[in-house]
Amino acid sequence: MTPSKHWILNNWIFLFILIHEEHCMLPAPQNVTIVSYNLEHKLTWTPGPGTPASAHFRVQKYSIKKKLWKLVLKCSDLRTGESCDLTNSFKDITCHYLARVQAFSSDQQSNWTSSELFFPLGHTTLQAPEVVLAGCGNCLLLQLSPPASRxxxxxxxxxxxxxxxxNVTRTRDKAQFVLRVSSGESRIDYLERGVEYCITVVPVTSLTNPVVPSGPHCAFTSPPPVSTVAVFLTALCILFLLVVLFCAALVHSGQLGCLHKVLLRALALNW
Incomplete structure (x- = not known):
């Protein structure tokens, strides 16, 4: 065989192998994304167009410090629609990571598709803390605690x-003001008594983390104290009114005159 024929044959063989491999490969996963809230990380993706429903998926992680791709064992055999929990895989929150996904079956596999570079401390979304709000005279007691997170x-x-x-809002007229507090128990002073106030809470960070504010939490301040003198006078007026009504009822029924005679007779007997 002449060298030219040998070269042509090799090219045809190489082309056949490429076509065969391309035909036997599964479509690569798409939209590989790391979603993170309060340092709980989840990898999501969508199957590539034409991926059979029977295909499985596996996930690898990459640490910039270690410079090594490593299989995530609990995400080594996932099905369509499942995601991969990377919370325990990205333990060093100051390190940068990558994750990638591959589709595979018994005799085929796809190319790997990687996520964008991920920095846990800076990219995680901070959600609102747990909030407890209660009234206390002309103030509100506020208890803030971090959200539960693995x-x-x-x-x-x-x-x-x-x-x-x-953010503090008076419900009646929507008057607002803003203040900053630390985690734990705080008191919002100088409020109007007996009025409803609503608050929303937003974490403040020196990093560029996206944050999610809390929903509104509402409570009434305590009503104004009741004067004991006013209560006593009110009770006395009610008692006097009841006596007047009782006497009027006796006069109307004619029993007041009979009662008067009975009293005079009792006094005469005593003398």
Whole structure:
């Protein structure tokens, strides 16, 4: 065989292999995204067009520090519609990570599709803390505690949820003011008594994290104190009114004169 024929044959073989591999490969996953709230991370994706319903998916993670792709064992055999929990895989919140997904079947597999570079501490979305609100005279007592999260440790909680912006609104006329408080118990003073106020809470951070405000929490301040003198005078007036009504009823029924005679007779007998 001449060299030219040998070269042509090799090219045809190479082209056949490429076509065969392309035909046997599954479509690569699309829209690979890391969704993170309060340092709980989840990897989501959509199957590529034409992916059979029987296809499975596996996930690998990559740490910039270790420079090594590693299979996420609990995400090594997922089905369409499932996601991968990466909370425990991205333990170092100051490190940068990548994640990638591959579709596979018994005799086929797809190319890997990677997520964007992910920084847990800066990219996680901070949700509102747990809020307890109660009235106390002309003030409101506010208790703020970090939200429950598997991805948050005490040191991280203290750092991420150490300060909040409080928007206070008086329900009656929508008058508003804003203040900043720390985590724990706080008191909002100098409010009007017996009035409903609503608050929303937003975490404040020095990082660029997206934040989600809380829903409105509403409570009434305590009503004004009741004067004991006013209560006594009111009771006395009611008693006097009852006596007057009783006497009027006796006069109307004619029994008041009979009662007068009975009293005179009793006095005469005593003498």
């Amino acid at each position: 991805g948050l440790h005490p040191r991280q909680l203290k750092y991420l949820f150490r300060e909040f912006r409080i």
